[in-house]
Amino acid sequence: MRAQTYLKSILFIVATITLMANATAEDELSSKVEPRFTQAANRTFKAFNPEQEQTWQRPFFFMQLADTQYGMFSGNKGFDQEVALVEQAVKHINRLRPRFVIVCGDLTNATPNHARYQAQVSQFQQDFSNVDPEIPLVCVCGNHDIGNRPTRESIASYQQNFGDDYFSFWVGGVCNVVLNSSVLKDPSGAPEVLAAQQTWLDAQLQNAKAAKAKHILLFQHHPLFLSQEDEPDEYFNIPLVRRTPLLEQLKQADVRAMFAGHYHRNAYGRAGAMEMITTGPVGRPLGKDPSGFRIVIVDETKIQHQYWAMDNVPEKIELPESSVAP
Ligand SMILES: [Zn+2]
Structure with a gap:
């Protein structure tokens, strides 16, 4: 009898410890996705008060990063080089204190169905958690984040880790629109x-015009084109069949500039008054441009932008005098 009670007590203790361990594991799981990485929700970005x-x-100025692509240097075997480069980028971010930082896709090298995907996502989030919490960090999905042929499932997997795949947010009178360009590249x-994003985009561009945005800026992973708006289709641009009508719409809406990555080097072109700005990688370069990022200065009537190599970033960003009386 006594032995039975003793056994029951032991079983009770074991059950309690198991429950506690499970609770801890669940807590860890829920705290793993930090709120700062899921700020893109309900098609907007929570850190910015829309009113x-x-x-x-x-x-003001912001910093545009692209293609951190954790795992690319080593073919998914590790990510030491990406970690070191992001550590440098984060130091620059915390020193320069931009209004916000935007990472234009290919956050990781592995796609959601790959065995190394979660480890790369966790490392990305761990490293970017070192950005001062007062500086909003906006993430954009690339073809590695949702696959070359995205599906509802691959997009849902991205959303769990990084929030919405397309959304818009205002910053100081400027309307910023983030698109999922992988569905523009291959909607099959x-x-x-793609259809829902297009309907949504129509409304965003109309709203921006009605609200008298100082500038409309677009962000996505794939460049619409690299240098000529009518250049032939290739791996790094969006097919003409979807590029041409979208460009027409963006010109009509007076979009000031579109920022992209994906090319792992810098490129530049114009479509009417709209600048198409393709930015080199934080991670592995594929051309002569070294790892780095772009700094974009936004003035009331114009924007200026420049790409900086990671080890050649200015100490301080000089902003133009405000042309508006205080
Ligand atoms: Zn890409």
């Missing part, structure tokens, strides 16, 4: 996502 931010305040796996 306040629709009004022009003063010149999720045609309904």
